[in-house]
Amino acid sequence: MTTRVIYPGTFDPITNGHLDIIKRSAMMFDEIIIAVAASPSKKTLFTLEERVQLIEATIKDLTNVTVQGFFGLLVDFAQQQQANLLVRGLRTTVDFEYEFGLTNMYRKLMPNLESVFLTPSEEYAFLSSTIVREVALHGGSVKEFVPLAVHSALAKKL
């Protein structure tokens, strides 16, 4: 039996912290699907298509990882993909509170959906897409925090 897991998020844009979690998952599970939420309520810097493309460029050497955009409920996407395991990243206690609430809600919506939480290497514990966007918007270099494709895309976009 193959273990197919979903790593969901907004990925606006993907950072080295996300990539750390993806690589750890790729070593633990057979198939990883990165699920990029359309998140219409969030005013994202990158479109859904751009966020998916940036991830595609970043994961091209990871043979058991794929990426897909999705609209609507994550639990519906998980069911479509016949996956009942989610991977989420835990950075600090702030993430813990948020993730705990989210997991309880998912459990109500899809009782057989389980979540596993992975912690990144400590250098990424305080890294977020929001911080990357803010620094880049104000002209700072984020080169060491994001994949190359994202670095170029940010330079073009801003």
Ligand code: ADP
């Ligand atoms: P969301 O909108 O779901 O929070 P994100 O793209 O911000 O989407 O994050 C997706 C997942 O990746 C979440 O589980 C988040 O906690 C995790 N994550 C984000 N940044 C990091 C990081 N630097 N290290 C580890 N996990 C991270």
